Amino acid sequence: MIKHTIAPIYDKNSRILILGSFPSVKSREQQFFYGHKQNRFWKVLAGILGYEVPQTIEEKKEMLLANHIAVWDVIQSCEIEGSSDASIHEVIPNDLSEILATADIRAIYTNGGKAFELYDKYIYPVNGIKAQKLPSTSPANAGYSLERLKEAWMEIVKTLIM
Incomplete structure (x- = not known):
């Protein structure tokens, strides 16, 4: 059994919650979300929010x-075998109650089908x-170009504006 050891990123001003399935091997090594260089999560978010792609964990948290x-x-x-979502079994879910009690979450999005x-x-x-459900930013989701991902993920910006 592999345990999730990365703390959630949120504060009382958080309005949107994005949930992945489980951290990849690279993310677990780095102790931060979407650590694999080929994962497009940070590129997509930076693109739709009008930011430079953050490089450090601190820059990512700030964004x-x-x-x-x-x-x-x-x-x-x-x-889980390696980083394969398809191999996930014996699931124990996270408890979202602390985030939901602290922040005014208006929408929950999942990064990909398995998380959904x-x-x-x-x-x-x-x-x-x-x-x-938003399309996965994983490199395994080769059917989606970076531009197509940004288009789909713009849904988040619409929610933030509301």
Whole structure:
């Protein structure tokens, strides 16, 4: 069983919560979200928010919090082979209640289908808040170009403006 050891990023001003499935091997090594160089998460967010792509963990946190975005994952611990979402089993979900009690979360988005599927199965029955699925920023989602991802992820900016 592999345990999630990266703390969620959020504060009382967070309005949007983005949930991945479980940190990749690279993310677990770096102890921060979306650590694999080929993952397009930071490029997509920086692109839709009008930022330079953040390089350091501190810059990434600053960009998220300045834009009222919280980030965490659906899974607290699981069995997983490498970084493959398809291999995930024996899931124990994260408890989102502290984030939801602290921040005024107006929308929850999942980064990809597996995160959405796991959210729907384990977390939605507990909190009753529907999540919206965004296309995965993972390099495994080769069908989506960076531009196509940015287009789909603009949904977040629309929510922030409301």
